[in-house]
Amino acid sequence: xxxxxxxxxxxxxxxxxxxxxxxxxxxxxxxxxxxxxxxxxxxxxxxxxxxxxxxxxxxxxxxxxxxxxxxxxxxxxxxxxxxxxxxxxxxxxxxxxxxxxxxxxxxxxxxxxxxxxxxxxxxxxxxxxxxxxxxxxxxxxxxxxxxxxxxxxxxxxxxxxxxxxxxxxxxxxxxxxxxxxxxxxxxxxxxxxxxxxxxxxxxxxxxxxxxxxxxxxxx
Numbered sequence: 001x002x003x004x005x006x007x008x009x010x011x012x013x014x015x016x017x018x019x020x021x022x023x024x025x026x027x028x029x030x031x032x033x034x035x036x037x038x039x040x041x042x043x044x045x046x047x048x049x050x051x052x053x054x055x056x057x058x059x060x061x062x063x064x065x066x067x068x069x070x071x072x073x074x075x076x077x078x079x080x081x082x083x084x085x086x087x088x089x090x091x092x093x094x095x096x097x098x099x100x101x102x103x104x105x106x107x108x109x110x111x112x113x114x115x116x117x118x119x120x121x122x123x124x125x126x127x128x129x130x131x132x133x134x135x136x137x138x139x140x141x142x143x144x145x146x147x148x149x150x151x152x153x154x155x156x157x158x159x160x161x162x163x164x165x166x167x168x169x170x171x172x173x174x175x176x177x178x179x180x181x182x183x184x185x186x187x188x189x190x191x192x193x194x195x196x197x198x199x200x201x202x203x204x205x206x207x208x209x210x211x212x213x214x215x216x217x218x219x
Contacts, residue, residue, distance in 0.1 A: 003033055005175040006193055010083060010109055013167060013195050014038060018080040021105060023067055024087035027051050028060030042079060068092050071100040079105040088112040089145040095157060102198040111193045116150030116186040134173030135190045151186040158196060167195040
């Protein structure tokens with residue numbers, strides 16, 4: 001099965017033989033691909049029971065966790081990369097979780113729906129209503145998205161947290177890119193993809209992960 005474009009881009013950013021933590025890993029597609037093509041090891045954190053079952057069937061180490069509880073079960077620099085796809089917008093304190101990502105990992109990768117996309121702007125400024133699109137499909141009153149932001153918002157937060165953006169890409173709802181997105185990413189990009197690291201100098205620690213007793217882990 002062909003990997004969708006956003007996950008393929010993330011895969012290109014992950015070095016071979018890395019140790020990866022995937023936050024909100026879903027059915028484990030990304031970790032399984034990295035394991036099979038790049039000899040990557042690691043864990044996925046997921047709250048949905050059905051997704052956990054899919055992870056186990058795929059041979060992906062999956063831990064039942066609510067990301068809003070933080071990453072206190074993992075020691076500093078346990079991973080080379082910490083990845084979080086399409087979950088930043090549902091976290092109560094994304095700023096704190098970003099810092100946690102860079103505490104346990106040397107680099108972070110996140111994706112999120114871009115609220116600066118032209119369709120969102122059109123709905124707000126011309127229709128006067130919250131936008132509904134392929135990437136924002138729920139009504140304002142029943143959506144899980146509680147922290148919507150634009151590319152500029154995210155980069156402003158990175159600056160405030162002393163985080164260095166290493167790479168940025170944008171795709172549309174079908175996970176494809178175009179020249180217009182590359183020219184005006186905050187206007188035409190529907191999904192933002194960022195790779196980043198802390199600007200602070202980090203000491204190197206031996207990699208080891210601590211797992212809670214109530215975690216669900218595949219073998």
